[in-house]
Structure formats: C-alpha cells, structure tokens
Amino acid sequence: MIKNVIIAGVGGQGVVTAGLLMSEAATENGINVVMSEIHGLAQRGGSVSVDVRMGDVYGSIVPKGGADIIIGFEPIETVRALSRAGRETLVIMNTEKKTPISLSMHDKEYPPMEQLLKIAPDGMVIHQIDAVSLAKEAGNYRSVNTVILGAALALGVLPFSRENAMSALKRRFSGGLYEVNARALDLGIEEIKGQRNIA
Amino acid sequence: MNKFKQLLSGKPSEKLFLLGNEAIARGIIEAGVKTATTYPGTPSSEVGNVLYEIAKEAGIYFQYSINEKIATEVAFSSAISGLRSFVFMKHVGMNVAADPLMSIAYTGIRAGMVIMSADDPSMFSSQNEQDNRNYAEMAHIPLVEPSTSQEAKDFLKYAFEISEKELVPVLYRTTTRVSHQRGMVELGEIPQNKTKGYFPNEPGRYVALPVNSMGFKEKLVKKMERLKSVSETSPLNRIETYGSGKYGIITSGEAYNVLMDAVRKYRLDVSVLKLGFTNPLPESMITKFLNDHGDVIIVEELDPFLETKVRMMAQMHSLNTRIYGKIDGFFSMSHEYNPVTVAASLSKIIKFETEKLPVEIDISELPPRPPVLCPGCPHRATYYAVKRAVKMSNIKDPIYSSDIGCYSLGVYDPYDEADIMIEMGSSIGVGGGISKVTNQKVIAFIGDSTFFHSGLTGLANAVHNESNLLLMVLDNRTTAMTGQQPHPGIELNGMGEPAPALSIEAIAQSMGVKYIKTVDPYDLKSTLLAVSGALKNEGVSVVIARRECAILRDNEMRAKKTWKTYQVNTEKCGLCMNCVENFSCPAISIKGGVINIDQDICDGCGVCAETYVCPFRAIEEVQ
Numbered sequence: 111m112i113k114n115v116i117i118a119g120v121g122g123q124g125v126v127t128a129g130l131l132m133s134e135a136a137t138e139n140g141i142n143v144v145m146s147e148i149h150g151l152a153q154r155g156g157s158v159s160v161d162v163r164m165g166d167v168y169g170s171i172v173p174k175g176g177a178d179i180i181i182g183f184e185p186i187e188t189v190r191a192l193s194r195a196g197r198e199t200l201v202i203m204n205t206e207k208k209t210p211i212s213l214s215m216h217d218k219e220y221p222p223m224e225q226l227l228k229i230a231p232d233g234m235v236i237h238q239i240d241a242v243s244l245a246k247e248a249g250n251y252r253s254v255n256t257v258i259l260g261a262a263l264a265l266g267v268l269p270f271s272r273e274n275a276m277s278a279l280k281r282r283f284s285g286g287l288y289e290v291n292a293r294a295l296d297l298g299i300e301e302i303k304g305q306r307n308i309a
Numbered sequence: 310m311n312k313f314k315q316l317l318s319g320k321p322s323e324k325l326f327l328l329g330n331e332a333i334a335r336g337i338i339e340a341g342v343k344t345a346t347t348y349p350g351t352p353s354s355e356v357g358n359v360l361y362e363i364a365k366e367a368g369i370y371f372q373y374s375i376n377e378k379i380a381t382e383v384a385f386s387s388a389i390s391g392l393r394s395f396v397f398m399k400h401v402g403m404n405v406a407a408d409p410l411m412s413i414a415y416t417g418i419r420a421g422m423v424i425m426s427a428d429d430p431s432m433f434s435s436q437n438e439q440d441n442r443n444y445a446e447m448a449h450i451p452l453v454e455p456s457t458s459q460e461a462k463d464f465l466k467y468a469f470e471i472s473e474k475e476l477v478p479v480l481y482r483t484t485t486r487v488s489h490q491r492g493m494v495e496l497g498e499i500p501q502n503k504t505k506g507y508f509p510n511e512p513g514r515y516v517a518l519p520v521n522s523m524g525f526k527e528k529l530v531k532k533m534e535r536l537k538s539v540s541e542t543s544p545l546n547r548i549e550t551y552g553s554g555k556y557g558i559i560t561s562g563e564a565y566n567v568l569m570d571a572v573r574k575y576r577l578d579v580s581v582l583k584l585g586f587t588n589p590l591p592e593s594m595i596t597k598f599l600n601d602h603g604d605v606i607i608v609e610e611l612d613p614f615l616e617t618k619v620r621m622m623a624q625m626h627s628l629n630t631r632i633y634g635k636i637d638g639f640f641s642m643s644h645e646y647n648p649v650t651v652a653a654s655l656s657k658i659i660k661f662e663t664e665k666l667p668v669e670i671d672i673s674e675l676p677p678r679p680p681v682l683c684p685g686c687p688h689r690a691t692y693y694a695v696k697r698a699v700k701m702s703n704i705k706d707p708i709y710s711s712d713i714g715c716y717s718l719g720v721y722d723p724y725d726e727a728d729i730m731i732e733m734g735s736s737i738g739v740g741g742g743i744s745k746v747t748n749q750k751v752i753a754f755i756g757d758s759t760f761f762h763s764g765l766t767g768l769a770n771a772v773h774n775e776s777n778l779l780l781m782v783l784d785n786r787t788t789a790m791t792g793q794q795p796h797p798g799i800e801l802n803g804m805g806e807p808a809p810a811l812s813i814e815a816i817a818q819s820m821g822v823k824y825i826k827t828v829d830p831y832d833l834k835s836t837l838l839a840v841s842g843a844l845k846n847e848g849v850s851v852v853i854a855r856r857e858c859a860i861l862r863d864n865e866m867r868a869k870k871t872w873k874t875y876q877v878n879t880e881k882c883g884l885c886m887n888c889v890e891n892f893s894c895p896a897i898s899i900k901g902g903v904i905n906i907d908q909d910i911c912d913g914c915g916v917c918a919e920t921y922v923c924p925f926r927a928i929e930e931v932q
Contacts (some may be wrong), residue, residue, distance in 0.1 A: 142492075143326065143491070144492045146486055147491075148433055155682035164486075167570065169566035169648060170492075171647050173647065184677055196666075197667040210677065210678040211895050214898030215893050217886070217899050219900070226675075229672060
C-alpha cells in the first residue's frame, strides 16, 4: 500500500504543520511515512508545498501523476499543484483566495474560480471547502489546516482513522487549542460528508 | 511537547518522526560531540535551530560563527584539543570554509571532526547547485553520504569513527531532500564523556609551514590509502538484489531513494550497490560488481562523481562492462532527480514500459507567486525610500549591487533594486569595483548578518581604494531568511546567553567612513533625507536602516497584545495607486476599483499611512 499526498499553499498558512499532523496520524497507525517540504526563499507569502508519502516507499518526492490526493490551501496554488495530478487524483481545495502580488500590483483581478478550474481536466472532481469559516466556527482562524485535514480524511483514502488524527492533535496541542482543533477536524469531516451526500 | 527536547530526552530504541537535520542533531549527541559550529544556510539551518534550544543541556558548546571559515577554524580547535567537533553549512558555505579545510586535512586532528555540507540540487534556495563531493577529493578527506533520516543520524556516528581512525576530518554530504526529508528514526545511546579538552603542545604538529606541509601531504595520502580497506568492508556500502539482479546499479544519497521507488514500482531485475562511504571508494567491491554484471548504471545527482571513478576503475582493470551514466547522456547533469525522470532514463537502458502520464495539465497561464518581502518587512520601506531618493536626486542610471538574504527579494518588481548578486558579501566588493570603472552611482545593499559574514573586508577594501559607493546596511537585528538566528551584531550568542554586540556604526567609522547615518526605515522622511544626503556624498557612505524583522516584532506584539492594523478610508482615497504599485505590500490590493487592506495579513507597520506613500492620508489605523 502506498498513499501519496501533495499539500500546496502559501507561506504562513500552516502547510508544513498540516503535513506533520497527517504524518503523525499515519505513524500512529503504524504506517511508514516520509515527508518532504519545499519552502525556499520566502518566510511568508511564497508558494509552499509538502509531499507526504505513506506505506512502503523510499523517496520523499511524489511522482508526477502519482498523487492520490492533492490538498490545496488556496485556489491558485491548488491548480498549480494539479500539474502533478493523475487521472485518479482526488482534490480538495480551500476557497480562501490569497491574491499574488503579481496581480494586485498591476490592478489585475484574481482569476474567477470557473476560469481557474477550467485548467483541470474534464471529469476531475475538486471538492471545494470554505475552511476559513469552519476554522472560525471551531474557534480559531489558525486551525484552517486542521479543518482541511479533516476534509481529506473524509474522502476515505488516507490510511488512518479519525481517532489516529485526534491523537496526533492531542500530541501537538494542549488544553483549549486541542479542543478547537478537535472541533475543526470534525467540521472538516462533516463538510465533505455533506458534499458527498449532495452528489 | 517540544520535539527538540525529545531529541535529548528520547531513550534508545524509541522512534521519532524526524527531519533529516533533526536526526543529524540527535546524531551529534549520540556521537558525543562537544563543539558544534555553523553559519546558518538553507538546507542546513535546522541543525542549528535544534542545537540553539538544547546545546546547554546536552553539554555541547554551540556557536553561530561569523562565517563558515571561522566556524571551521573553531571546530578544528576543539578537535585538536581532544574533543569531537561538528561544523555544518550549506554547499556555498564550503567555498568560504575551503581555505582552512584544505590545510587542516594536512595537519590532521586529535579527536573526530566532521564537516557537513548540505547541497541544494535544483537550487530551491541557492545561487548555484555545486556538487560538494568534489571537495572531499580535492582535500583528500573521507566522504560519507546518507540517504534517509535514519541514516542521517547513524552514518554520522560512523563518520566520527572513520575520522578518529586516521585522525582526518570527514566530509558529510547531504542534499535538500535528505536534510528536509522527514522519516521515522530509531534512537540510540547517548554516551557520557569528558567535557574539557587539553591541547598538548607538540612543536610543529599544527604548523602548516612549507617545511612541515611536505610531510603532511605524504601522510595524508597514506591515510587515504589505508582508509581504502575500511571502505571495502564498511557497512555503509552494501549490495541489495532484486529479482534476478541482472543489471547492476551504483548509487548514493537521495538518488538511491528515487531509484528504489522505480525498482519497486516496475519490479526491475537489478542489484543495487548503495554507497554511503564514497571517498575513498571500495575499489575491489566495485570492480567485482562490474565483473558480475554486463551492464552497470550509475545513478547519482549533479556531477558524475562516482561515474568518473567507476569508469576509471573499469579501465584500470581492463573490464568490458558496459557503463551507463551522465557522461554518455543517459542521465541529466543538472538538477535533482525525481521518480519520473529516473524511471524514464532507466527504461532506455533496461527496456521496460514506464507508465504514460495520464494527464498533461498546462499551468503556464497561472499568475506566478514569487517569494515576497513579508507584510511589515522593514526592507520594503528601505527599498521604497531608496528608489524615491534616487529619483529625487535625479540619478538616471544607478547600479544596484545586492547581496544574499531576505533583501535579495528587492530584485522583484516594483523595487528592481538588485542588478548584480553573486555571493555573501559580494555587494560591497563588486559595487566598489564597478564604481572604479564607471561614472554611475553605485548603491550596495547588505544585511546585518551578511555584513559580519563577509561585508567587513569588502568595506575595508572599498574605503582604502576610494570607491564611490553608498552602502545600505539593512539591519533587521537577525539572520532572517534562514529562521531568525543571532549574529555578532546581536546581544545574544548561540548558547542563548547574553553576548557583547558589535556596532556597525563604530566599525564603519573605524574603517574611515565619513558619512554614516542610522535611520528607522519605518520613518520614511528621515530615511529619504539620509539616503539623499549620501547620494550627494563622494566616496563611501554608509546608511544603516535599523528596524527589527517583522516576524520577531509579531511575536512580541502578540505577547504584549499591542497588535494593530490599518485600513483604507475610501472617502479620502484618491486612487493614485502609489501604495499598490510602488509600495506593494502583499496586504494592499485593488479590488473592483477600491483599494483594500487585508486585515488577516496586515502587520500594522503603518508605513503605508505616511504621506510619502499615501498623499491623501487615506490609510488609517483600525480602531
């Protein structure tokens, strides 16, 4: 069993922490994990991506076309990561837009969602999620990454359970912060379940 | 729980999910290292971030040295006093350290000394992708290359054993994907050993005068000859066989990981000679391997380091083995390997069907997201002020000489204030030189940490040779780009203890600079005045723009609950677009003809509210 995950977003959004939480949840379930993080020059505001590979793997780089899930923290970055998607790849996208300065500076609008999503091949299902609202509902804007982790978990292809994820949260957060993140995880799970019922 | 503390408290056989660099930090502890030194550089920085937290408790002396040359000299001083030492840096740092390295290889040491170079194939955060394995060959020192987080820790201990066997420093080479890979690591024992060294004076032993060095070189060559037999039986070099093992593959480092994914996926019939001890190479082992296979493929990133030697061995032993690699064009000479490219290269030799990529998605139309200066970054204000001052001074063709650090991002639109950028400290050396051969005004930028790293000598050179240069020292009170490490301008050292800080003003003054001004870049008016004045000045001027890094300030403001943000009063806004187009903070954007400040990322620096950015005074503090 090998599960490949790509997490993409913007520096400062908690992309690396999301990768860590996922890795810890999988190791909690006794699964081998390797993770690779690319956060080059910028402290904040640049593109950041993390590869998480679970199971019988050696290298930490998800092969092009080999991602089981792409988790995007931001629409443009999600679509950028699609260049590494395959036909079977599931996609979750947080709808929170972060306008790159290359646009805002030149009075250019953030591309409309329909135009962005047109880049994706026909038939690819992209689950959209307003993780910011759900994180705020859970009690903290900064728990966006836990909401998204919950959403990924609800797709049913990650090799660990909600309980594994909860114990990963417990190890990382304590007290009130754990409570907020536990709520955030469940809100993410419920959101995707709801979407699936609609479909 | 703090994972860094776990690195110290973790018991033998306990397993932790560790970054390669964190595993190396644990390896340092398990190897009984007593002195560790560095100048921070990605992808090696996290080793230092761990040591900064736990060095004292671990009984290690840890130093953020002024540069890699000094870091190497300090580590050497420990190793000749009988205490194990570890010095780590990014690949280009090795160029700075090369001067002492070449000679300490000659003199040798008295306790284990390991020098880590974290190379950066594909240049995720570097100016080039040099393959530092070549340094091991040039210096005649042993070379060890781990592949995984587990090996990153375990091989380090082995490297110290090799170092002590022949009392020669060992080069420990990782790459970005090894240093920045996370994996499960089983911990080992932490030894108890002595904490104070002693330097017994043996006349001439460490004096690299020609009369001595002649003998040193011969001894060094003999050491490496003897280490050949160690390499032959080293557990770091092993053969793994898959299927019928028909094709031979020789590999090392991260290339092994990527290769193995292809071997498993396509069920290839190969035997893999995985090399971890790569200088001196196990020649008998390799020639036997060549003899056992009709076709041998060399899979390694960057330079054909192994390939050249393997081809040489085949020639020396008159072997007919067909060898495939970079030199004959089967693999790329540039950039890191990935599972797809390695499988594609292998399939040209082994003949198997690689999977067709199922979809080709064109993302070329997506707006780019280059790294940007953070919201609230004081450098943005400095770049803004310098550009305006240049314009106000009617200078048409300024030359901006830039340097390595966050402020390298001044290269981007709309600042465009980096015409040349080569290496640490080059802004002053190159800028000073250009001013001698052109009549253009040269403005050099350097950060505070970089100023100490290698700006000092450049400044001395520029003053003495009467260059005509404005040096902007962007002093944000930290080494920001690599993650907020201290440097000699800060009243804190690598052990987290109070330390005497060096004054950039006093240094410039003592070097003979006449025009020295220190400004707060958040105060645009005084910054503009200081820069304009300097631009009128002949000779070397120094303007120090001092304001702490926004990330440091954020932490403080959160703790003190003094966080504030700004918003645009749309009734006052004249839509002149200056804030958006020229100041260009990521928090400021225009949406539907209205200028907006994103409250989630506004850092509250308030520079955009100054009349020099907003002449309409439309940007106001959120009450």
